[in-house]
Amino acid sequence: MSGIEFRGLSFAYPDGAHALTDVDLAVEAGEILLVIGDSGSGKSTLLRAVNGLVPHASGGTFGGEVVVAGRSTRDHLPCDLADVVGFVHQDPEAQFVVDRVEHDVAFALENLGLTEPAMRRRVEEALDALGIAHLRDRSPSTLSGGERQRAAIAGALATGPQVLVLDEPTSQLDPQGAEDVLAALARLNADLGTTVLLAEHRLERAAPLADRAVVVARGRIGDGPGAVGAVVGRYPGAPSVTRLGRALGWADLPLTVRDARSTATRLGVHLDALSHPQPTRGPALRTARSLRVEVGRREVLHGVDLEVAAGDVVALLGRNGAGKTTLLRTLAGLVAPSAGAVEGSARTAYVPQDPGTLLFAPTVREEVAETLRLLGRTRDEGAIECWLESLGLGAVATRHPRSLSGGERQRVAIAAVAVGGAEVLLLDEPTRGMDAASRAALELAVRSHADRGGAVVLATHDVELAARCATRVTVLGDGEVVADGDARAVLEGSLFAPQVLRVLPPFLTVEEVEAVMPQ
Numbered sequence: 001m002s003g004i005e006f007r008g009l010s011f012a013y014p015d016g017a018h019a020l021t022d023v024d025l026a027v028e029a030g031e032i033l034l035v036i037g038d039s040g041s042g043k044s045t046l047l048r049a050v051n052g053l054v055p056h057a058s059g060g061t062f063g064g065e066v067v068v069a070g071r072s073t074r075d076h077l078p079c080d081l082a083d084v085v086g087f088v089h090q091d092p093e094a095q096f097v098v099d100r101v102e103h104d105v106a107f108a109l110e111n112l113g114l115t116e117p118a119m120r121r122r123v124e125e126a127l128d129a130l131g132i133a134h135l136r137d138r139s140p141s142t143l144s145g146g147e148r149q150r151a152a153i154a155g156a157l158a159t160g161p162q163v164l165v166l167d168e169p170t171s172q173l174d175p176q177g178a179e180d181v182l183a184a185l186a187r188l189n190a191d192l193g194t195t196v197l198l199a200e201h202r203l204e205r206a207a208p209l210a211d212r213a214v215v216v217a218r219g220r221i222g223d224g225p226g227a228v229g230a231v232v233g234r235y236p237g238a239p240s241v242t243r244l245g246r247a248l249g250w251a252d253l254p255l256t257v258r259d260a261r262s263t264a265t266r267l268g269v270h271l272d273a274l275s276h277p278q279p280t281r282g283p284a285l286r287t288a289r290s291l292r293v294e295v296g297r298r299e300v301l302h303g304v305d306l307e308v309a310a311g312d313v314v315a316l317l318g319r320n321g322a323g324k325t326t327l328l329r330t331l332a333g334l335v336a337p338s339a340g341a342v343e344g345s346a347r348t349a350y351v352p353q354d355p356g357t358l359l360f361a362p363t364v365r366e367e368v369a370e371t372l373r374l375l376g377r378t379r380d381e382g383a384i385e386c387w388l389e390s391l392g393l394g395a396v397a398t399r400h401p402r403s404l405s406g407g408e409r410q411r412v413a414i415a416a417v418a419v420g421g422a423e424v425l426l427l428d429e430p431t432r433g434m435d436a437a438s439r440a441a442l443e444l445a446v447r448s449h450a451d452r453g454g455a456v457v458l459a460t461h462d463v464e465l466a467a468r469c470a471t472r473v474t475v476l477g478d479g480e481v482v483a484d485g486d487a488r489a490v491l492e493g494s495l496f497a498p499q500v501l502r503v504l505p506p507f508l509t510v511e512e513v514e515a516v517m518p519q
Contacts (some may be wrong), residue, residue, distance in 0.1 A: 282310025
């Protein structure tokens with residue numbers, strides 16, 4: 001018997017937006033199936049149908065059937081499936097119900113009626129598997145985005161489900177955290193035979209884990225299910241090493257750095273390096289000097305120095321909890337330092353990790369226009385249209401922001417903040433939930449803003465993003481600056497360097513390789 005069966009599944013949300021059409025898909029018991037697709041393609045809706053959130057919690061028009069572990073979601077509510085399906089939302093903020101991490105992980109176990117000794121063992125195992133035992137007494141509201149994400153996954157793992165469904169589980173995790181989560185999934189699958197349905201945009205780590213892959217496109221199965229290499233190899237958002245193999249004409253497209261390096265060595269790939277002139281920096285727009293910041297009586301930043309100059313695109317890297325969000329909020333004037341100062345009169349605009357905190361207007365266009373109204377400015381249709389188009393939002397301009405996918409909401413939040421014309425844009429995990437086309441649009445918008453004399457600071461775990469658009473990289477470790485300088489110099493010395501650099505140094509990106517290939 002299949003672990004999950006989608007039989008002629010069709011679904012439209014109450015506002016009429018059609019999400020899925022005639023989906024037939026069987027997920028074999030004990031397999032890991034990777035679901036990929038563009039933002040708004042229907043991936044999240046497909047996943048939410050597994051435990052009955054679609055349609056029982058969402059409403060809408062539902063056709064066909066979903067059967068999980070022999071139970072039809074037509075006849076079973078999400079609470080009736082909780083003992084067999086573990087579900088992790090795209091937005092971990094929506095998953096917490098208790099104000100202490102340890103108790104929140106135990107919440108589902110209490111509802112399942114486990115004994116206290118069994119609960120204690122399960123909670124401890126889940127906390128250890130995700131590397132967050134040190135967070136057990138913290139409130140979820142005090143955690144970083146990545147720490148919240150791991151805590152939410154721990155809550156799902158603790159129930160020991162037959163089927164585990166995860167929507168973008170590594171979108172906010174640092175490289176080590178992402179590896180830890182995926183390693184825990186692999187162990188769960190190998191040791192207990194857990195069926196895993198996993199939707200991801202960050203394919204460089206997720207693809208090698210999966211048994212098969214499937215592409216969702218415009219609410220339908222667009223490709224697959226099939227071998228991961230074949231499906232991902234044709235996908236525009238493939239990992240950098242896969243796209244590198246395409247560019248170089250390799251017959252067997254790699255999914256991992258190891259495979260790509262082996263092929264490059266075997267084929268004797270040698271390319272002339274490009275010259276890389278130092279980017280021009282203008283005057284300082286925002287400067288942090290000896291910055292110390294306390295949050296909840298805990299010092300999060302210790303003596304941080306950072307200069308953001310005109311023309312800069314600064315990638316702010318560091319593991320979860322290193323202080324990246326706090327630094328952005330302090331640069332924006334939202335958090336007062338306990339010592340040191342932030343200097344500079346340039347206007348700043350801050351986009352938080354959770355775009356939902358900014359979105360309340362009835363349409364995307366009105367959401368962007370609302371910023372101008374709040375700033376007391378005349379409505380500028382040209383500026384509104386410019387940001388909608390630059391971030392690829394023209395087609396959804398009349399939609400309600402909360403009806404959009406996570407990646408689309410992220411872009412709406414960025415447009416709604418940037419339209420105000422601030423010189424310094426502070427973006428916290430801006431590629432969360434974004435597909436390849438959305439990331440490309442964001443990168444172009446970021447570079448264009450910097451070229452016009454502004455500056456952008458991106459707190460991110462996406463080193464591929466940093467390689468493509470950053471001029472400078474600053475790395476935080478436990479609230480201190482541990483590296484700062486030219487992006488290429490800092491990335492070349494990193495253990496978590498971009499994939500292409502680890503295969504064909506000194507190239508950082510596929511685009512750099514393509515630029516020196518014979519025409």
